Amino acid sequence: MLQNTRIEDFQSGQNGQKPRISGSVIVIIDLPCCDLSANNRDSQICRFRALYTNRWVFRKVGIELYGLNKKELYIADLMLAVTSLEETYEALRTFEILGIERKADISPATCPLIVENLGSSSSSPKDLFYALKVNGILKCDISAKFFEGIHSKLQAIVKDASSLLDFYYSIGSLVLIKEQGFKSNVLLGDADGIFHSIKALSQSDGRWRHSSNGPGSTIHAAGIALEALAGVVSLASTEVDQSMIDTVENDIMKLFDSLERYDGGAFYFDDKLLDAREHQGPLSTTSSAVRGLTAFATVTSGSLYPPGDKILGLAKFFIGIGIPGSAKDLFNQIDSLASLENNRQSKNDSFSSRKTTLVSIPLILSVPATVLSLTKKDQLKVKVSTVLGSDAPPLTVKLMEAFSSGSKDSSVVENQELKFDPENSVHFLDALPKSIDVGKYIFSFEIVLHDPEQKKVYATGGQTQVLIVVTGFIKIDTAEITVLDSDLGSIETKQKLDLYGENAVSLSANHLQKLLLSFQMTTPHGHAFKPHQAFLKLRHESKVEHIFVVGSSVKQFEIVLDFLGLVEKFYYLSGRYDIQLTVGDAAMENSFLQALGHVNLDLPEPPEKAARPPLQPVDHYLRYGPKQEITHIFRTPGKLPAQELSLTFLGLTLLPFVGFLLGLISLGNLKKFPTLVVPAIFAILFHVGIAAVLLLYMLFWLKLDLFTTLKALGFLGIFLFFVGHRTLSHIASTSAKLKPA
């Protein structure tokens, strides 16, 4: 559609207009598909679509005439690379909640767009809705006169609407018009009727359909419907019938029956639709439901509302997503969290008779550091806040229980209260209890609010489990390595090891002896410690390795290598073996991998059938690298005779042929050559043929291959046959004639 575009720089201030628009580009757009001369709805839609494609947001600055074609001049603002007002609103709302100021950048380009949108008579309710939403954030300077026409248009749409989205957009726009103060009294005349029409689209399980003859009902649509109903209630000129509100509250409770659950305690909604096109993910569905729920709860007060732990579960779902991948998902997440946070603000406007909402505000407990070091004397710190990080009301955090992970023994800690540091808003424990030793634990926290009244307002959930790893410096002592005699158990050599420092023992053993390594490990609190990994590695000079696991008894770690049984495993390789000890654990701050020294093993000779040691990996460059270059040695050709000798013999060979011809002449046989013309020709041809065959043979020897020769020979042979037959038969007949004579 953007054909014949020319992009030029444009400096602002042409008409003294403000704000400055430097940094934008002019795009001259020729829209051949749109009939620019007509000003009807179709051409407007066409132009509108052309302007809002390809991630450019255009606004018109003028019209120029090029030849006979009217070309409209637009400015494309590169800073706002969105395709629609809906996405603009989502981006701005996300910035607003996160506290990022972008109005100064965005307002100059977007406000005129909003004005145009609101002024255009062909804008759909969806466009109006999002234009007003954006305006609510940017607060553009729009005169109120626009809104007379819009208001009456919207009221008409509301009366005639039949689909859920029509209701939603039109009612939402009216609410926004009222909120932004463009019109003083925006009221819905027949609130009960409208409420009823929206309610009619609901299903018995709490879901809503989009229209009366539309496809299946979804939770996503239910969220939209609840927002629309909230709008109706807030705009009603007379109070909506309470019984209808109660039925909607019942629907909300039924909706919560279809809440699904993740293992970590997160709750979410998901529509299971057969139609994949319409499918919104769990995030989109849940955020729609939460928006609807909180909107409805804001304008009504009721007795039935979802329990606090489910609200907390929804908050955990949103938080547990982390940072989503797309802008829309981010908006859904942040906006829902903001709804869960902000619904505590009581509306002190004309609805002062209503109480504050009964959708509880979730309080989230988090532990910033889950690895605590006993050596550094780390303190256990816990933070409690609302979902977006605002302060929580006064409360106490209690550490109820701490289980060592992996064992179901009784808790090592009972009911410790954490102190509160108001400066950093952190709850902490001065020092970890003495019963907490090195290892992995599951700590159970509980939040206790100081003001019991607030229990209805805030959702704290029951106990929160957090996995904490406590690390420390493990003492290793009484490390010894011994060579024992197998039979008698007497010690031949014994050496102490210092496993904190360097070691270089030098032992020797034969196959009748045993090697014993032992050491003890103790935690800072004096308990025996069992590491996750304890390996002993013996490595031969030929790089053959053997790894053994060091076992543990009650008191200490030890490993006995009985060489008599290991002879076969070692492939009967005698020689020097390097010893290496590896001890490690997640909770151990001084895990190590140490070379202890070497042992010279003397093993017997391998029998014939012994297994060979496995091939060690060779240097890859040797195997895959370039090989030595080989020069090809050709077979020495046989000694050929000297050139002269061969030529002499050639001459000798030809001599008899000459003698033959001489003999022919002397014999006088040439008299019998036919003198008549025709037979003479045949005779000549016969001799010529034979000569040709002999020539062919010469060529065959020199150059040709057998098949060509055979082909030529075939032709020549046929020729020769005919000719020869004629010649010889002629001669035969002449002889026969002569004979009787």
Added chain:
Amino acid sequence: MQDSNKPYETKVIVGGGEKVQQWSVYLIAVVVYMAIVGSFPFNSFLSGVLSCVGTAVLAICLRIQVNKENKEFKDLPPERAFADFVLCNLVLHLVIMNFLG
């Protein structure tokens, strides 16, 4: 051998036994050559030898067939024998050339 009894062509080829002698001379020459220069390539030597031998044999056959005093071949026209001789020679020489290499 009586030269006048023989028809024209056979006199040409057969020529009173001198022909066979000629081929025998050839044979001896080839063998001597080989003895001097060695038997590489051996196939060439063999083809030389066989050529001499084969042609001598064919010549002898022709003489036998043409000789009027030979009872077995009385009805065979000498021209036919000569034509056979020519054909066999051609085939022999083809094989020889192939083997010569």
